[in-house]
Amino acid sequence: MKVLDGVPVGYAHTQAxxxxxxxxxxxxxxxxxxxTDTAIRHKTIAAMATSGARAQLIANDDAGMKQVLASLGISGAGADTLVARxxxxxxxxxxxxxxxxxxEVWMAGxxxxxxxxxxxxxxxxxxxxTLTLQWQDGDWKLASVNSVNGPTPVSTGSDPSxxxxxRTLNGEFDAPPYVG
Incomplete structure (x- = not known):
């Protein structure tokens, strides 16, 4: 496996x-x-997507990220306040x-x-x-992605931080490395 534009690529031609x-x-x-960074998003998609899906994934994710950031009240100046893990x-x-x-990948975020x-x-x-992948150019490449909410566990009843x-923890802890 190698890293291209920050994305691990070069997966085995197996189900695993x-x-x-x-x-x-x-x-x-x-x-x-x-x-928050359009250039990084486009490079990430270019590294992981099939040639036929790139344009649609870019259009979908650009629109989606714009909507998410607007709902969070984040503009270019406030991008450093975003926590996304x-x-x-x-x-x-x-x-x-x-x-x-x-x-299918079930994720907590x-x-x-x-x-x-x-x-x-x-x-x-x-x-x-739900990610559909195609074998292209000697690697698994993303062709489409869809999502549904959940399953969501019961809250522990803990008081929120x-x-x-x-702010402190987001600055002190790096995101975990990719698996694999």
Missing amino acids: GAVEAAVNYQIARSSAKYF AAAMGTKADSYTDQVATV LIGTTSNNAPLPVSSSWTTY SVDDF
Whole structure:
């Protein structure tokens, strides 16, 4: 495996390789920089997408990220207040051939801002993503991605951490490395 524009690429031509690619591609799509930096988002998509899907994925994710950032009250100047992290909780290969694989990735995420005036403080999310991958140019490449909410566990009843706590921890802790 190697890294291209910050994205691990070069997966095994196996079902396990397709699952590993799906997890890493979805984690790459969940970083704060992916949300806030158009150039990084476009390079990330170029590294992980099929040639036929790139334009549509760019259009979809550009529109989606713009909507998410607007709902969070983030403009270019406030991009450094965004907390966006995700971790895979489980995977399921729905279908697999040596040319096309469909993989579900159940993920837990954090999204929100560390601004004291945030319309949405850092909150958890639970989402299941379905990624369709195609074998192209000697690697598993992303052809499409869809999502549904959940499954979502019951809250532990713990008191939420403060905005200041998230601001500090987001600056002190790096996101975990990609799997694989």
